[in-house]
Amino acid sequence: MASQIVDNSSEPKFKQEIQQMMYIAGETQDPSTETIALVENIIHDQVVRLLTTASDLARRRGSPVFSKDDLIFQIRHDAARVARLRNLLVWNTVRRKAKDAEEVEDAGNDGGEVMADDDAEDQDEESAARDSRLPVIALPWDIPSYFSEAAPAPSEGEEPDEAATEAKLERLRRASERTRNMTMAEYATWSEYRHASFTRRKVKRFRAWSGLGLIAEHKKNDDVLDIIGLITSEMVHKLTMVAMRIQKEEMLRLDNATRMSSPAKPTAPVGLFAQPTEARKAVEPRHVRQAFQRIQSVSTRKRTLLRGTRLSDRLGTVLVCFPTLCLCRALCSLSH
Secondary structure, X not given: OHHHOXXXXXXXXXXXXXXXXXXXXXXXXXOOHHHHHHHHHHHHHHHHHHHHHHHHHHHHOOOOOEOHHHXXXXXXXXXXXXXXXXXXXHHHHHHHHHHHHHHXXXXXXXXXXXXXXXXXXXXXXXXXXXXXXXXXXXXOOOHHHHOOOOOOOOOOOOOXXXXXXXXXXXXXXHHHHHHOOOOHHHHHHHHHHOOOOOOOOXXXXXXXXXXXXXXXXXXXXXXXXXXXXXXXHHHHHHHHHHHHHHHHHHHHHXXXXXXXXXXXXXXXXXXXXXXXXXXXXXXXXXXXXXXXHHXXXXXXXXXXXXXXXXXXXXXXXXXXXXXXXXXXXXXXXXXX
């Protein structure tokens, strides 16, 4: 829980990355070092839990190292998030195949025999037709894995999961609203900050910070670091968005209390020479703590299922995931 997280007075190890992720989530002000350190501590605890659970799942299979499936299994009920991870794995596979094809082509050009023009042209057409299809990422708990015979691959025009598609459109709509009135310099900053990651080009620092290799070890060349990087960046996004929502609610309560307690004041003039309105302050550590507590709170429906049984109401720490569609709409309504 958030009360168990202790603020770290030392300089955060991923201060720049977290600040960039918070900017993408909507925090355009400069958060304090204390706020960034608290976010980093929360993400660290979440990563440790993610790795520990993945290691436990791997041991149940009799494997000394965990794989990407052990990570995705923990968020399997979030269809939109799994779809984003599938998309990440698909394009990683495409890049690897393209790189291997270039290496084979370079090796053939160096010392291979010259092929006839017609044969080479036919082979290129067959290879292009074969490579134009995106690879299918199958997960062990998918329904097709229950059967010995594989079903035909879905066509490119087949509709994807409705929840994943709706969440993707919502993300695109929010990004479009954020960037609509940006200048060229602001959009360049936005594009650069979108690639902020805990794991990108910082593998050694991330392994030492998260305990990867001590808590658990993963299969080599298994896209594990890319998956963890995407999950952790979405954790920062959600913490920031919920913290900003709490800050907005707090400001509305203070405004209402001030309006009720003090007599009516004349409305400030609005015009070309009017005084500028006070800028919003950056989210503070208390907003981040409240955001984490709100995310960890178990819904009434889940608690009701445990009533009348011997099961404990405590369901453990909940992984901080990306906001649901309802939360995104609520955040957008508060921002207007």
